[in-house]
Amino acid sequence: DIQMTQSPSSLSASVGDRVTITCRASQSISSYLNWYQQKPGKVPKVLIYAASSLQSGVPSRFSGSGSGTDFTLTISSLQPEDFATYYCQQSYSIPRTFGQGTKVEIK
Protein backbone atom coordinates (compact mmCIF):
# COMPACT_ATOMS: atom_id res chain seq x y z
CA ASP A 1 0.00 0.00 0.00
CA ILE A 2 1.06 3.57 -0.62
CA GLN A 3 1.13 5.52 2.65
CA MET A 4 0.07 9.16 2.57
CA THR A 5 1.44 11.40 5.33
CA GLN A 6 0.11 14.89 5.88
CA SER A 7 1.71 17.67 7.85
CA PRO A 8 0.88 19.30 10.05
CA SER A 9 -1.89 17.27 11.68
CA SER A 10 -3.48 20.50 12.81
CA LEU A 11 -2.84 24.20 12.58
CA SER A 12 -4.29 27.42 13.90
CA ALA A 13 -4.61 30.35 11.55
CA SER A 14 -6.39 33.66 11.24
CA VAL A 15 -8.75 34.90 8.56
CA GLY A 16 -6.65 36.27 5.72
CA ASP A 17 -3.64 34.06 6.43
CA ARG A 18 -1.90 32.04 3.75
CA VAL A 19 -2.07 28.37 4.70
CA THR A 20 -0.01 25.51 3.29
CA ILE A 21 -0.62 21.82 3.94
CA THR A 22 1.83 19.17 2.82
CA CYS A 23 1.18 15.59 1.73
CA ARG A 24 3.95 13.07 1.15
CA ALA A 25 3.53 9.70 -0.55
CA SER A 26 5.62 6.68 0.41
CA GLN A 27 6.46 6.15 -3.27
CA SER A 28 6.04 8.12 -6.46
CA ILE A 29 2.43 8.63 -7.50
CA SER A 30 3.08 10.92 -10.45
CA SER A 31 0.31 13.54 -10.27
CA TYR A 32 -2.44 11.18 -9.12
CA LEU A 33 -3.20 13.18 -5.99
CA ASN A 34 -6.46 14.72 -4.84
CA TRP A 35 -7.41 17.08 -2.00
CA TYR A 36 -10.71 17.07 -0.10
CA GLN A 37 -12.27 19.38 2.45
CA GLN A 38 -14.56 18.02 5.16
CA LYS A 39 -16.53 20.07 7.64
CA PRO A 40 -17.93 18.50 10.84
CA GLY A 41 -20.89 16.26 10.09
CA LYS A 42 -20.58 16.85 6.36
CA VAL A 43 -19.54 14.85 3.34
CA PRO A 44 -16.01 15.27 1.95
CA LYS A 45 -15.80 17.67 -0.98
CA VAL A 46 -13.13 17.47 -3.65
CA LEU A 47 -11.14 20.68 -4.06
CA ILE A 48 -8.20 19.70 -6.25
CA TYR A 49 -7.69 16.67 -8.49
CA ALA A 50 -4.66 15.50 -10.43
CA ALA A 51 -2.44 17.48 -8.04
CA SER A 52 -3.22 20.93 -9.42
CA SER A 53 -6.58 20.98 -11.21
CA LEU A 54 -9.24 23.04 -9.47
CA GLN A 55 -12.61 21.29 -9.24
CA SER A 56 -15.47 23.25 -10.79
CA GLY A 57 -17.08 25.63 -8.34
CA VAL A 58 -14.14 25.69 -5.90
CA PRO A 59 -12.83 29.18 -5.08
CA SER A 60 -9.56 30.15 -6.75
CA ARG A 61 -7.89 30.81 -3.38
CA PHE A 62 -7.35 27.04 -3.26
CA SER A 63 -4.43 25.70 -5.27
CA GLY A 64 -2.42 22.52 -5.43
CA SER A 65 1.06 21.68 -6.59
CA GLY A 66 3.59 18.89 -6.64
CA SER A 67 4.36 15.61 -8.34
CA GLY A 68 6.12 12.40 -7.50
CA THR A 69 6.05 12.12 -3.72
CA ASP A 70 5.60 15.67 -2.42
CA PHE A 71 2.46 17.75 -2.75
CA THR A 72 1.02 20.92 -1.25
CA LEU A 73 -2.41 22.44 -0.85
CA THR A 74 -2.36 26.21 -0.46
CA ILE A 75 -5.16 28.50 0.66
CA SER A 76 -4.02 31.96 -0.38
CA SER A 77 -6.25 33.94 2.00
CA LEU A 78 -8.09 31.91 4.62
CA GLN A 79 -11.81 32.61 4.87
CA PRO A 80 -14.17 31.78 7.76
CA GLU A 81 -15.78 28.99 5.75
CA ASP A 82 -12.40 27.31 5.19
CA PHE A 83 -12.06 26.09 8.76
CA ALA A 84 -12.31 22.34 8.24
CA THR A 85 -10.27 19.16 7.94
CA TYR A 86 -8.35 18.56 4.72
CA TYR A 87 -7.38 15.17 3.32
CA CYS A 88 -5.10 14.15 0.50
CA GLN A 89 -5.79 10.93 -1.44
CA GLN A 90 -3.76 9.04 -4.00
CA SER A 91 -5.31 7.31 -6.98
CA TYR A 92 -2.11 5.88 -8.43
CA SER A 93 -2.78 2.38 -7.18
CA ILE A 94 -5.15 0.12 -5.28
CA PRO A 95 -5.92 0.59 -2.41
CA ARG A 96 -6.83 4.22 -2.87
CA THR A 97 -5.37 5.65 0.33
CA PHE A 98 -6.01 8.89 2.17
CA GLY A 99 -3.79 10.96 4.38
CA GLN A 100 -4.66 11.19 8.07
CA GLY A 101 -6.07 14.69 7.70
CA THR A 102 -5.08 18.22 8.65
CA LYS A 103 -7.46 20.17 10.85
CA VAL A 104 -7.45 23.92 10.22
CA GLU A 105 -8.70 25.79 13.27
CA ILE A 106 -9.38 29.41 14.10
CA LYS A 107 -6.58 31.24 15.86
Added chain:
Amino acid sequence: QVQLQESGPGLVKPSGTLSLTCAVSGGSISSTNWWSWVRQPPGKGLEWIGEIYHSGSTNYNPSLKSRVTISVDKSKNQFSLKLSSVTAADTAVYYCARPTVTHGCWYFDLWGRGTLVTVSS
Protein backbone atom coordinates in the same frame (compact mmCIF):
# COMPACT_ATOMS: atom_id res chain seq x y z
CA GLN B 1 -28.28 15.02 -11.49
CA VAL B 2 -27.04 11.75 -10.07
CA GLN B 3 -27.57 11.24 -6.36
CA LEU B 4 -26.52 8.47 -4.00
CA GLN B 5 -28.35 7.30 -0.88
CA GLU B 6 -27.11 4.74 1.62
CA SER B 7 -29.49 2.53 3.60
CA GLY B 8 -29.21 -0.30 6.06
CA PRO B 9 -29.21 -1.20 9.75
CA GLY B 10 -27.56 1.30 12.05
CA LEU B 11 -26.67 -1.34 14.64
CA VAL B 12 -24.90 -4.64 14.05
CA LYS B 13 -23.87 -7.21 16.64
CA PRO B 14 -20.22 -8.21 17.00
CA SER B 15 -19.29 -11.15 14.74
CA GLY B 16 -22.30 -10.35 12.57
CA THR B 17 -22.46 -9.06 9.02
CA LEU B 18 -22.87 -5.42 8.11
CA SER B 19 -25.07 -4.94 5.04
CA LEU B 20 -25.61 -1.63 3.28
CA THR B 21 -27.15 -0.60 0.00
CA CYS B 22 -26.51 2.49 -2.09
CA ALA B 23 -29.34 3.58 -4.35
CA VAL B 24 -28.36 5.50 -7.46
CA SER B 25 -30.93 8.03 -8.68
CA GLY B 26 -30.91 10.45 -11.58
CA GLY B 27 -28.69 8.20 -13.66
CA SER B 28 -27.93 4.61 -14.57
CA ILE B 29 -25.61 2.42 -12.59
CA SER B 30 -24.62 0.91 -15.91
CA SER B 31 -22.99 4.15 -17.02
CA THR B 32 -19.24 4.21 -17.48
CA ASN B 33 -18.48 4.56 -13.80
CA TRP B 34 -17.10 2.59 -10.98
CA TRP B 35 -19.00 2.75 -7.68
CA SER B 36 -17.22 2.83 -4.33
CA TRP B 37 -17.55 2.47 -0.59
CA VAL B 38 -15.54 4.62 1.86
CA ARG B 39 -15.81 4.63 5.64
CA GLN B 40 -14.85 6.96 8.47
CA PRO B 41 -14.68 5.89 12.12
CA PRO B 42 -15.95 8.56 14.53
CA GLY B 43 -13.37 11.32 14.86
CA LYS B 44 -10.95 9.61 12.48
CA GLY B 45 -9.90 9.70 8.85
CA LEU B 46 -11.22 8.21 5.63
CA GLU B 47 -10.64 4.62 4.53
CA TRP B 48 -11.40 3.29 1.04
CA ILE B 49 -13.18 -0.07 1.25
CA GLY B 50 -13.57 -1.07 -2.39
CA GLU B 51 -15.29 -0.49 -5.71
CA ILE B 52 -17.37 -2.22 -8.34
CA TYR B 53 -18.07 -1.75 -12.03
CA HIS B 54 -21.52 -2.45 -13.44
CA SER B 55 -20.12 -5.59 -15.08
CA GLY B 56 -19.40 -6.94 -11.60
CA SER B 57 -15.64 -6.41 -11.60
CA THR B 58 -14.39 -5.44 -8.17
CA ASN B 59 -11.36 -4.07 -6.36
CA TYR B 60 -11.04 -4.32 -2.59
CA ASN B 61 -8.79 -2.87 0.08
CA PRO B 62 -6.43 -5.72 0.98
CA SER B 63 -6.86 -4.89 4.67
CA LEU B 64 -10.56 -5.81 4.42
CA LYS B 65 -10.60 -8.13 1.43
CA SER B 66 -11.23 -11.34 3.35
CA ARG B 67 -14.40 -9.87 4.88
CA VAL B 68 -15.81 -7.63 2.14
CA THR B 69 -18.19 -8.30 -0.71
CA ILE B 70 -19.45 -5.55 -3.00
CA SER B 71 -22.18 -6.40 -5.49
CA VAL B 72 -24.35 -4.60 -8.01
CA ASP B 73 -28.04 -4.98 -8.83
CA LYS B 74 -28.63 -3.31 -12.18
CA SER B 75 -32.38 -4.04 -12.09
CA LYS B 76 -32.69 -1.94 -8.92
CA ASN B 77 -30.01 0.58 -9.92
CA GLN B 78 -28.12 0.02 -6.70
CA PHE B 79 -24.97 -1.51 -5.30
CA SER B 80 -24.32 -3.11 -1.96
CA LEU B 81 -21.68 -3.70 0.68
CA LYS B 82 -21.36 -6.70 2.98
CA LEU B 83 -18.72 -6.79 5.70
CA SER B 84 -18.56 -9.98 7.74
CA SER B 85 -17.19 -10.79 11.19
CA VAL B 86 -17.53 -7.21 12.36
CA THR B 87 -16.01 -5.85 15.55
CA ALA B 88 -16.21 -2.50 17.31
CA ALA B 89 -13.38 -1.33 15.04
CA ASP B 90 -15.83 -1.43 12.14
CA THR B 91 -18.02 1.22 13.75
CA ALA B 92 -17.98 4.09 11.27
CA VAL B 93 -19.92 6.33 8.95
CA TYR B 94 -20.14 4.42 5.68
CA TYR B 95 -20.29 6.44 2.47
CA CYS B 96 -21.04 5.30 -1.03
CA ALA B 97 -19.24 7.39 -3.62
CA ARG B 98 -18.76 7.71 -7.33
CA PRO B 99 -15.28 8.35 -8.67
CA THR B 100 -14.69 10.40 -11.79
CA VAL B 101 -11.62 9.91 -13.94
CA THR B 102 -9.94 12.95 -15.48
CA HIS B 103 -6.43 12.99 -16.94
CA GLY B 104 -6.19 9.40 -15.69
CA CYS B 105 -6.74 10.51 -12.11
CA TRP B 106 -9.59 9.00 -10.07
CA TYR B 107 -11.26 11.29 -7.54
CA PHE B 108 -14.51 11.08 -5.60
CA ASP B 109 -16.74 13.91 -6.77
CA LEU B 110 -20.10 12.47 -5.72
CA TRP B 111 -20.90 11.13 -2.27
CA GLY B 112 -23.92 9.82 -0.45
CA ARG B 113 -24.82 11.50 2.82
CA GLY B 114 -23.30 8.62 4.77
CA THR B 115 -24.82 6.29 7.32
CA LEU B 116 -23.50 5.55 10.79
CA VAL B 117 -23.15 1.86 11.59
CA THR B 118 -22.41 0.95 15.18
CA VAL B 119 -21.13 -2.49 16.12
CA SER B 120 -22.35 -3.31 19.61
CA SER B 121 -24.16 -6.03 21.49
